[in-house]
Amino acid sequence: MEGTKKPLVLASVMLAMFVSAVEATIVSTAMPSISAELGGFSKYSWVFSAYLLMSTVTVLLYGKLSDIFGRKRIFAVGMLLFLLGSLLCGLANSIDELIFYRFIQGMGAGAVMPIATTIVGDIYSREERAKIQGYLSSVWGISAVTGPAIGGILVVTIGWEYVFWINLPLGIISLLGVLLFLKEPVNTKKPVIDYKGAALLTAALSTMLYLLVEGGVSFDWFSTKSLILLTASILFFVLFIWAERKAVDPMMPFEIWRNKTIFYANLVSLTNGVILIAISSYLPTYVTGVMEQPAAIAGFTLTAMSVGWPLAAFFSGRLLLKIGYFKTSIAGGAFLLIGSLLFVLMQPGFGPLWAAMSSFSIGLGMGLTSTVFIVAIQAAVSYEQRGSATASNMFMRNLGSTIGVALLGSILNSSLLRYFADSGQNYSLSAINDLLSADARAGIQVESLRFLQQALAESLQHVYLVTAFFALLSFILIFGLRGKKGVKSRVK
Template sequence: MKKTNRPLVLAAVMLAMFIGAVEATIVSTAMPSISADLGGFAKYSWVFSSYLLMSTVTVLLYGKLSDIFGRKPIFAIGVLLFLFGSLLCGLADSMEVLIFYRFIQGIGAGAVLPIATTIVGDIYPAEERAKIQGYLSSVWGISAVTGPAIGGVLVATIGWEYVFWVNIPLGILALLGVMLFLVEPAKKSKPSIDYMGAFLLTVSLTAFLYWLVEGGVGFPWVSVQSAALCGGALIAFAFFILVERKAADPMMPFDIWRNRSILYANLVSLFTGIILIAVSSYLPTYVTGVMEQSATVAGFTLTAMSIGWPIASFFSGRLLIKFGYFKTSLAGGVFLVIGTLLFVFMEPGFGPLWAAMSSFFVGVGMGLTSTSFIVSIQAAVSYEQRGSATASNVFMRNLGSTIGVALLGSLLNSSLLKYFKEHNLDLNLNSVNELLTQKGREMIPAESMVYLQEALGGALHNVYAVTALFAGISFLLIFGLPRKKGVGADVE
């Protein structure tokens, strides 16, 4: 009988992780240039929100489908959709079109990270997972180190389109590696797909996301439209819970949440998702618009997070074996709090090195917590639930990022508008576009430049203050994790 070629499958999974790393860092680095080229700074956060919304909604469905039909076919569908969306994104000629293509890209992205991570949980025994997941997360981070730098170079030379197209050849190699060298056990279960649950969750998250992004900007927070969106989101989510409790094979099996390892790991991941998107989405904007640095320099400040992440992930496997999940996660929580507080105290005169240092500490915190959570969750469930359990953690982190980019984007926009109104300035959100490139800044009158930079700096300071608050919440939630040592399986 043919056996799985573990080294080649692991290499293919690492390439899949590279896609996720590049997507998170290169696009963030390129966004100031994309916004300056296509216009529409008011829709800046929607470029992230559209992608995150669909990847968040589909991750649970893909996790369940992989438990039913196997990892290979679902992984293939996700990667192909992601690559098709990447191709289209590079062809976008307006911000609205780019947002639509990002929806397509996000639909595919929902399969890449959770199934790649689940595959590693399948092919390695419990005692090896801590080390391998640490390596996997390290490679994800090491790959991301080159992302911001390459993104900055591509933007400065041949154009931002290539930050999307760079995914395509590596995605094809990852797909071939998994399809050719992964051997899965035969599936005996009868397919039962929770379409209604997927639909209701999509409706709920879409309404909630639109309310967060446009509230206070497109319509007043206290208005009929605001109440309709918020109420609709809550009603749809209530129906989602009812449907999941009655479904024969729910996309979100609530019984796995009774395990404390899964419950608290997922709750912490919700808030770390907010922290991650706050740094990756808005740090380049601060460095280019307020500190007046190039896209390349902004990319290197994000690279610092990508350096901290793999270093922490590499050591987390050893820390998990020696100290257990709780102490390793707690150390990660401390680094997240330190990193976010450094952002709060950041001033334009501190320069990009301060931004890079803050980013590095956040990366260390993410590396320690994410690796610990994945290993603990996969040890807490059987093979038949591993896809859903792993997907639940990725879902919560993605949900955090989805909520974060909407909430923080709304906070940013409303803070800018408030500043313009208080100072009686004839400026709007699109006026910020000119701040994001050297050429644009040269066209802004000196007096307007001062006001715009002060407005953007103050608005981003508000964003980082809220991010630090979420880091504090995540630190407190870590105390709910079980405090036993070791990384053995909890179930047979």
């Protein structure tokens, strides 16, 4: 784009990705402390679900709007909403308030990562894009390395509120950089916004999310309420697909899915989203509650994933040029499978180093797959569809995380309740809050402490078994790309 100051725009985009990375890792690290202070362990997964639901629903809408109105305007709207949500989250006085503010934060987050990634696709040529996207993934991961460490320090010093407020100055600088230095072509196309599609998708995901989070906890899986919610979710999804096929300018243009590379890349991103949220959300809980490690050590185990991610992403841009898309993706899928199996085998006595090693392997898999998917998708479409195509991939990964955090949260809660019932103990889920604070653990009798830790460890192992299943599914889906020319032939 003529007039664009590429280095300054790139730096601003990197800051936006830093904000996203910090949000993903700092909040996960701080959640045990937040839950211990605000209570409501049974609503633990809703803190993640609220954010993921809104970012998942809005990512497609933002992608389409950026194609219509330009990247700058929509990026600005999303970033301002994200920063407002971040400010309010730090002011929350209860778990219910925090969940509500996370809805606002997620509403803005839907624009930050996909549009930042799309901007890079706009200002760099196809030949430059493979390396630049690799650098961006590296910067995202390297930035995330500092997240758990900063989160742990903030929690034990000035308070968990600052894990949200740290986003404010960085987000403002990033926003100003994009507004001042990015020059876009004038768009004369008459805007047609797919409000019906957005409303139907919101309804479909909301009913599905409520079913997955509360099923087996507030009501039985095999109950009238479950059946109603499942039927409603399926109906809304069907109506969404029907509306998109009829829409003049749909928020989800299904024709891009006819490209086999985009189709399988998005399916793998869906399964990868489940894996990512499983590790990010529940690893700190295991390390803090079961292994009795402080927040800083829990952060270290997530940092290992953040080290593996940029390390793999840095080389993925070069690998896809040398060995091709399929082989690079297979290598990433293998690391995801290995890492998830290591989590399944993890025992409390193995210590945080085992958790960190498992997390590192997951990071390698994410770094290898995410970079080549974005490069392939952006190379497959024109400028006019690039925002929507990039957003479709982000949507699928966010959808995977949304499904994952709800499904795995339900599995964790129902497994804990079943363990209590089978053992004849009259504990509630709120008892787990005491495991997440050193001071609270000190007040628990030794016998009760060991029982609760065993219950949490076994329940989280069920979570990791489901995660391993999705890793295996991800690995199998990558073989759908076998025989395709992929990135290697297009970039050269």
